[in-house]
Amino acid sequence: MSTPLVSIICLCYNHAAFLRAALDSVLAQTYPNLEVLVVDDLSTDASVAIITDYVREHPQIRFIRHTQNQGNCASFNQALALSQGEFVIDFATDDVLHPERVTRQVAAFQQLPASYGVVYTDAELIDEQGVSLGFFYNRAVSGKLSPKPATGDVFAEVLGRYFICPPTMMIRRQVLDELQGYDPALAYEDFDFWVRSSRRWQYHFLDEVLCQRRMHPHSLSRKVYQQGDKQLASTVKVIRKARQLIRTGPEKEALLARIRYEARHAYLTANYPEAAQLLTLLEEEQGMTSVYRILQLLTRQKVPLQFLRRWYHRWKYGRTAA
Structure with missing residues (x-):
């Protein structure tokens, strides 16, 4: 060869x-x-x-x-x-x-x-x-x-x-x-x-x-998901690009899953501006559920629930989240 x-x-x-x-x-x-x-x-x-x-x-x-x-x-x-x-x-x-x-x-x-x-x-x-x-x-x-x-x-x-x-x-x-x-x-x-x-x-x-x-x-x-992490802002930009490339129903569902995942992590790490942007994208893509409407409210009020992410990581991985 x-x-x-x-x-x-x-x-x-x-x-x-x-x-x-x-x-x-x-x-x-x-x-x-x-x-x-x-x-x-x-x-x-x-x-x-x-x-x-x-x-x-x-x-x-x-x-x-x-x-x-x-x-x-x-x-x-x-x-x-x-x-x-x-x-x-x-x-x-x-x-x-x-x-x-x-x-x-x-x-x-x-x-x-x-x-x-x-x-x-x-x-x-x-x-x-x-x-x-x-x-x-x-x-x-x-x-x-x-x-x-x-x-x-x-x-x-x-x-x-x-x-x-x-x-x-x-x-x-x-x-x-x-x-x-x-x-x-x-x-x-x-x-x-x-x-x-x-x-x-x-x-x-x-x-x-x-x-x-x-x-x-x-x-x-x-450094991903640390408070103030610049990578989250980049993730928002990439998701906006991805919206233009969607062709099928399964691809749309995959995009919605990604937005929900990133929105949760952005909120639970106190990256409220990025969480708000992601939830707006979710709304525009008609992917909102009652849970994410509540999350949107919590994001607007900047309610600090970071302990939930730390608790989850201790339960699942036996360590504290970064």
Whole structure:
């Protein structure tokens, strides 16, 4: 089989503690045809010094150093414009790649029709010290995975629920070119990319663990639903985009499920402006029920019921919600 060029775009912001493990995992790939681009988004720790050392030892690495903080979406787009790979990996430098990651995902793409734009996998979750916390998907004795991954036309699925571990994705370049990269107006890229790309392209789940996703207090995923979180405002924007892409009844129901989910979490984390916007969207989509009318009233009055979310997380997960 041919070995198409794969671009690994490494995004760094204050990842000095994890950077060596991340870059070593990129350099340890068994796949023979890679280009590596590293973007530092104005880190204030030792990240730049570490990257400079790696570039000196591995001159094939292309280093883009920012003098202004631009955020993940704009940083990725800048590197994408400079890259040439037929397939692309968006790689945060607090995560770790399995040595066979690129080889296995390229092989999967080569066995799929050209309509497939994304191959994603399972991931091991690790803490700051690299200790295993389990896996993204819970596996029953029967082999059933939770959350259930989806393959093929996943548009309604990505609207209604979370089931993709973002750092596991390999993306066909044509998808990113059609979308003109990520939306730089957003605080995060995942949900928007899933919605826009899955409207036209198919997804494939490769049931292998090919990535370690690091869970730590400073990661974007840990900041979702904190009071004042900018990612919620981006979620509202993505939902407004998604409204324009709906074609079927099941897709409409999936959108309503998403709006209700985000509205509940926005309210229960005291993000009242975003909760109000989401409930207005729900009303416009004729998805209101008596429960959500009560929630709308509570939101307008800013009634603090955050303890309910904390209680629920203690009951379900044995820990307090972030």
